[in-house]
């Protein structure tokens with residue numbers, strides 16, 4: 636377990652760096668194992684990166700038939716709602732990558748489900764003992780990751796892997812989320828943070844403020860923070876390394 640911080644100049648450079656490193660890592664993993672399990676996130680930083688990743692992957696050796704996509708959280712809204720993290724990601728990735736639905740493990744939409752708790756139980760069953768080769772996360776200004784929020788029932792200790800989330804401080808109000816232990820069931824975790832609104836949460840997290848869900852994120856191997864200068868503004872100068 637170790638944490639690395641990569642400081643880049645701006646959000647565009649974060650997208651570029653994460654997309655390039657993600658393609659490199661997936662190709663490395665596909666050299667040595669039959670299937671790669673990625674756990675994706677929502678949010679603007681992630682969506683920008685998916686756009687760039689699709690561009691880079693188009694002329695690469697990426698074998699999408701050996702890639703399983705999962706999500707760390709989802710907005711509990713109708714299937715056609717553009718707010719869904721999985722739709723936002725797949726729309727961008729599918730521009731150049733042929734993704735089979737069987738390899739795309741989306742969390743249930745609101746249609747036909749009693750509530751987010753029912754949808755969470757379904758996903759927990761589908762997830763089973765899956766171990767992620769790499770989990771991608773964003774971080775909120777309040778230090779949330781996925782849909783685990785500080786001072787909120789979603790952050791309560793649990794032995795569940797997937798939970799329903801009500802009254803989310805970040806709209807929409809109802810969500811589904813992997814819990815912190817389920818997110819940490821990853822060989823690596825990469826967190827993207829850009830913009831000055833994240834600076835306080837990033838600094839408190841990397842300083843070990845355990846009142847923030849993000850501070851509990853710890854991969855089995857490397858946990859890498861990709862930050863632009865604005866999001867890194869409250870860090871001491873030594874917090875920096877190249878990837």
Ligand SMILES: O=C(O)[C@H](O)[C@@H](O)[C@H](O)[C@H](O)COP(=O)(O)O
Pocket residue numbers: 676677678679680681708709710720772773774775779780781782805
């Ligand atoms: O469903 C969501 O909204 C995301 O999963 C959420 O956890 C996101 O990653 C952070 O809020 C950062 O979002 P931005 O990158 O847009 O700031």
